[in-house]
Amino acid sequence: MTEVAFFVGAIGAIGGAIAVVAMRNPFYSVLALVVHLVFLAGIFLLLRAQFIAAAQIVVYAGAVMVIYVFVAAYVGGIEEPMFDSSPMLRIVGPILAVALFVEISIAVLGSSLTALGTDGSDKIQGGFGTPEAIGKLMLEDFLIAFEAASLLLLVAAVAAIILAGRKKAQKEAA
């Protein structure tokens, strides 16, 4: 059962990812990413990360993607020209990427870490991945990270306002 779910999720996630890269219209790419994220959330569930999966759907597919869609719509769905201004990159890039994949896979498969060969369920305790558990951790052990993340959001918001907002800046820029 798990295997089937995994492969379905994996194929969906991979397909979504490939579509993101392959779609020539950014608008479609955004939609493909949404698909990818949804399938990925499914895999997260398999990993007993319910809260993360939910957050992924809500925050990402729900909120972030909306911004993407807006921006994509705002700047227009420009289709990329087929020709590449640097064909070398088009060849060398993927070759290197494949090499990277091979290397990581070798490392994973060649690793002597025995736990890798398990599904890890023997160590799982009750309440694993639940919002309570995560929330507790966030407010106890990782309070600083949590605060930092919130400040990061604040800063990012300010940055976004500076860059995209300001009427005055627009006027000056024009």
Next chain:
Amino acid sequence: MTFDSPSIDYAALSPIIALTAGLVVLVLVAVFDSIKRFGSPIALLTLAVTAGCLIWQWDTNTDLVAGSLHFDGITVTLSLLCVVSAAVAVLLSIGDPAEKQTGRSDYLALLMGSVLGMVMLTQANNIITFFVALELLSIPLYALCATNLRKRDSLESGLKYLIIGSVGSATLLYGLALIYGTSGAMEFPQIAAGYLGDGTPDSINKLVGDPLTLVGIGMVTVGLAFKVSIAPFHQWTPDVYQGAPTPITAFMAVATKAAVFAIFIRFFLVALIGMVDGWDVMLAALAAFSMVVGNVGALAQTSLKRMLGYSGIAQAGYMLCGVIVATQDGISALVFYLAAYVAMNLAAFAVLVAHERRTGFSDDISSLRGLGRSKPLLAWPLTIAMLALAGLPPTAGFIGKLYLIEALVDADWTWLGVMIAIGTMISLVYYLRVVAAVWMSPEAEASPTDEIDTSGLPPAVAGGSAGDFTDGQAHRRWYLVLPAVIGAAATIFFGVVPQPLVEFAQQAGNALSAYIS
């Protein structure tokens, strides 16, 4: 549901608190147009308080907030360097087009955010704080690089930095995941313990030599090397340095290095100290490669900022040596070098900012011609900064190299010491080219005089005129000249009386006495 709120040592946390408070105030101030002009004083005050808190906690060496942070000598010293460079950046930003366009407080809030990230990064003690602090450091910087909205270069550099930076972050994240997975821990000391296994030689070797561990180390290295612009992950550096508003470049060039080297030290020398044999040769190769690439790349540059970008690559290579040797001396040497680097680089950038403002934003080396004759207050700091970067006595740059080489030789890394020497020789050529332009060439033909006629000047910047921001009196502005002069003076002072700075640096070195000799 109950929470066991972690015990928090507010005294040691005070720098972060102060910065956060300042950041929030600045954001609030940004809302009200009428008090925006107080942005700079507020930012300076914040930084001053932060610095005060750091000095107040000089001797503290403790875990904070359930081990998320670790406050020690490394934190204090390197945070101070970040704070100082931020303060200088604030001063240099006064009147900068980027600052004016973005509304002062917003801009400064971003700056504060970045400083906060840095200060946090210097004490980050687990993977999560490490990652989030690094992002808190980087994301505002991406934005800041793009803040000169009317300048195409600025936007371009912001986007390039962001994209490449995010690739770096993703790689780092992946590496961190592997480290987490193989060691089974988040906190650095626990990671080290995790790799030690149950203490039997067999278990140590198994994990230390495990391909997954090593791949993880490799990817973390890439992420960090990217941030401090170690070749071959350096390529963003010259472009971003050149495109970003100069005060930001100044800040980025020194503060980022200080903060990221802090985590470099903490991660490699605490978490990964067990496999030092695994990564030292790799880091040494990167350092050497960096020295070569940075130095040869800088040779034919005509833009001073670009040249400083390349030189930063080489300097990062030198600094990395301090990590490689994995000794307390090495850390001290690195911190010393960073401190010297802060002084000399900020002096150079301060001069550069003043010069740019005066001449309509030209950072071409040839535009410096005749500066020695006409503007000694700019020429001397620049000269001293260049000589110091080149590692000539009697500057802190020389002592810094000396310290590094001493640490290297002491740990049997003499060949890296020789590499530093060779790199320095190459670097002489371009540093001294600046000196030669300042002192040894006749005044540039189109050299702007004090009463500059901006209308006659061609737009010096691609895609727009900066005329509004040109300031013919820039070389008399205290907020530009003061950092330059203080930086230069510090460079000389610590070249002649290095002992205080050595002790400062040793404060950092001693912090890790539990892990390394």
Next chain:
Amino acid sequence: MSAATWGWLVLLFPLLGSLLIGFSFRKIPPKVAGAVGIGAIFLAFLCGIGALIAVQGEPSESRHVASSLWEYASVGGFTIDLGIYVDPLSVFMVLVITGVSTLIHVYSYSYMQSDEGYHRFFSYLNFFVFSMLLLVLAGNFALLIVGWAFVGFASYALISYWYRRETATKAGMKAFVINVIGDIGLVLAAILIFRELGVVDYAAVFEKAPEVFSTNQWEVVAICLLLLVGAFAKSAQMPFHTWLADAMEGPTPVSALIHAATMVTAGVYLVARAHPLFELAPTAADLAAWVGVGTLLVAGTIAIVVTDLKRIIAFSTMSQIGYMFVAVGIGAYSAGMFHLMTHAFFKALLFMAAGSIISAMANRQNIDHMKGFGKAMPFTAVMLIIGALALSGFPGTSGWFSKDEIIDFASFRGGMYEVMAVGMLIGAFLTAIYSFRIIFRILPGKPCDEAQYLIDNGHVVHGEPGNPATGELEDTEVGYPGEEHHIAEQAPGMKIGMAVLGFLALVGGLLQIPGVDEVITKFLEPSFEDSIFVNSHPTVAEAWTGLGSGALISIVGIFTAWLLYVKKPGIPSRLEQRLQPVHSLLVNKWYFDEIIDFLIVNPVKAFGRFSNEIFERYVINGLTSGTVGVIRSAGGAVRDLQSGMLRGYAVLMLFGVVGLLLYFLIRSI
């Protein structure tokens, strides 16, 4: 006063004179300068006599005195004192030098009268005498080198005295460089002496040498050969002789003083001084003698064909010094010194007379143009004849006694020395021919234009100011005696100088008549008493036999000259045509200059060109620019990669990641 004090005084006066004249050249009139110069040397001469008396006042065995002013330099046991050594030999040299110098100063006083650099001339001249005296009085080999080099320097300064003549400056350079080569020989000799003996003071060296060295041990031979390099260079012996003829660019009194009477004999003095070493290294001594023979023959043959009056005399000088070298080489020290003295007399005389004629010829020196000076300048003519007679060893003259004593000694030693004796006899024959060639070519006959002018007007022709060697016109401030130069032989100074020397040249030989007085031998004996030849010398009878044969040769030679140049003046030119190759060999001075150019000068020049044009440019600068080029092209590559293409950066980054991971994967195996 002790002999040493006299010795120091001898040194002091010429130095003072030189400095005084040099420093006050703007203040004192020329005549005063000249007088100071003469006075200084004359005082030195008087002090020399004082030294003589002081030395003679001592018993024979303690007639050498060493005296040191202060420690000059002392490193690692190598101690050099600023010290002098006074013994009969040095006193003898002092007397010859100061005596002849005084006369030449007197001559110069008139001869240089209208020259622009009168002060300079006398200052140099005094300095030269000081150097020469330092050379002969030096108490150790190191100080000897100093004197030796000072003499070379003074010679250089005086040769290029007319410094705006390029021929003169070139000649000066040549003389100086060859002299320096000699100095180097001496330096190495001194160092070798120190290495072997640990001392460089004469007294100590000569005392220790027999204890340390066995006969013909290679070290001592090497020392002597190195000393000979110095001696040959200074005394113009083959193959270091080429500078001497060129040195005739200097004013004639300089030629008389330096290149005839004093400096060139320094080599002879050196061998005589170092005779204890040479006697331990007979090979080297023989070499000295053989080189002497060779030089005297080569120089004699050249002197027969060259036409430049001063150069004939210069080659003759070489030849006569050859005799002296033979003398000191075979152990006839006092004979050598005696010949040195008589040669000083008659050769200085010849030069003075020649100078007189040259000034009458408006500085032209080619004997082909000279005729009839017998009538024009009778006094000079007489002096010239006296000089020539003495030079060719005409019976009764000083040269007869001195030269033949050497030949006698050579035949007395027998063996290969007989061969030397024969060579010297041939040389004597050549000497007679070329000396009377001068006489017969320029004295008799119908006076040439210049001579006639002198007869008619009572003063000399004023020619165009020009370089006698090249004919190039010059401005009047250099080397040109000037419009007011009316002296020829009339000036009293010149007459006095020539007359005294003429007298000495005639009767000087009487000091050393075999079996009669032998003053020189007896006087010098304390200096040579340690010599192995001190008690073996030709008997009186043998000596007189030698003198007889010498007289015969000389007379035959003079007769031959008469035959060639007076009786049948066509013969020389016919011979010239018949023996064209021989003639050109001789006229070109046996091609020594060319050979040296080919062997040494040209290779060095080529090396210089190579260094400059190839090595410096391609290797030294090439290395630099090559390194710079590599670095620059590396920089170019870095900048090319920095294309501005974001995706390019990402690719490089990925490349870095892949590379790093590959490294780690390989490591993990």
Next chain:
Amino acid sequence: MLSLIIWIPLVAGLIAAMAPQRFAAWIAGSGAVATLALVVVVLIGFDPGGGMQYVTDVTWIPGLGVDYNLGIDGLSIFLVLLTAVAWVPAIAFTASRGTERPGLYFLMLLAGETATLGAFLSQDLLLFVLFFDLMIVPFYFLFGIFGNDREGVTASSATLKMIVFTLIGSLLMLVGAIALAVISADGGALTFNMAELTARGLPSGSQNWIFWLFAAAFLVKMPAFPLHGWMPDAYRAAPLPALAVFSAVLSKVGAYGFLRVVLPMMPDATELFQTTMLILGLASIIYGSVMAFTKTDLRLILGFSSIAQLGFITAGIFALNTSGGEGALLQMINHGVIVVPAFLIVALIAERFGSEDIQGMGGLAKKAPVFAVVFLIVTMATLAIPGSPNFIGEFFIVNGLFQTNVAIAIIATSGMAFSAFYALRMYQRTMHNPLPDGADSREISVRDGLVIVPMVLITVVLAFCPQLIIHGSEPAVDTVVALSNVEAAK
């Protein structure tokens, strides 16, 4: 005391830079004279056999084991004296001519003096390295700012080449110095104290590579063949008074470094590489001489002749015996003393001909007999005529070489013949031969005479009594060479 000597010039320079321009020269001059006076005071109280004297030893950077350790002994005292002496005419000459931006000029010149004195007086290896590096910086500015552009080579590029070349060496030396201290500390307390380092000794294997790091620095500085690539351009660019002290004193620091650092601290390597160094010295002698007589630029003639002289000095040092070492030391002084007037004379000649190329010169002696005589003395000393102090130096060097290697000694003497040729050629081509049109045969002025003649007089005095220097320095040289010469030690 020694600190005063070192820092007075710099302070004077700073004051001169701040003060109104018309006082700059006076302030600078009095600074140099005051330094000289202090050095003389030190000299009077100096005891030749007393080892290190006037020691100042203050901890400077305890964290790095670096001390501010000054001292003077027989090895350095005369070089210090030479430095203090040489700067006075250089400043006086500049002052008499005037210069643009005098404040900056004198600041740099005096900073150079401070650094040079520092290098001679340092008894801490790292302090020595620091001053050694520092020396080049003021001269970089002097040559670059106040220098002349020549065809194809600007002053700034020429000086860039110079500083890069010399710093290549000194940076390697920095590594070497640290390695030396670290290795000899062998885990113990790190120190750079020279005496202590000498006493500790170094394993032979390490000596072998550290030796070359130091040798590189010193040979470039001298400069020695084949590391002299920077010299021609830099010499042609430099302003002459600065060049005079540069050539007179700075080149000696390299040779001094061999005596002070290499011989005592790396005796095994010194012995091992003795022949190599001798051959290098020999190559410098011959190459420098040959180049000197093919060049027509007066500065280059002097420059290449310096290479030859430094070759002699190197050879003397590596004779590894007292005679060679003492000869080398003597020769350093002599060469320094004579080069200063030589370069100043070049300046005077250039003023009279409007060029520094001996082609087209000549006849200057015509109306300038005093000038000619002064130059003649300089020339004769340059070619080391016996009787000059230079000769005594060469004599003892050759003597020292002779004890070590006869063949090298004999070839080295050929340098004497070469020097006779090139020095005389230089003299003749300027002073003798016909005077070209348009040249100004002018007598040396009293003012210039007062600057140049005292230096010449020093040579004359030394000619009479070189023992003055030998006496003061021999014990020190003896100690140094004894360390590296096993035979002598036995």
Next chain:
Amino acid sequence: MDIEWYLVLSALLFTIGFTGVLIRRNPVVILLCLELMLSAGALAMLAFSRMLGDQDGQVMVLIVLVVAACEVVVGLGIVVAMFRRRLPLDVDDMKELKG
């Protein structure tokens, strides 16, 4: 299901994202690809978290989500700013800075 598989999947997603950065020219799409890379990292983190039975990894992933969002916001902000400046939205055209 073995953890290995999750890791291989995450590696694949990471490389796909990286490839996208390498070959795409539209900055908006490149930002999407960066999301892919980050989520690949998050997947690996979660897989390890599960393997170790340690929830710290999940907290990390949560933070990563925030970070990714922030990056996107800033990135899109720059894109918008560029668009307003009428700059071409093509990373290959951003070559003002080079050398």
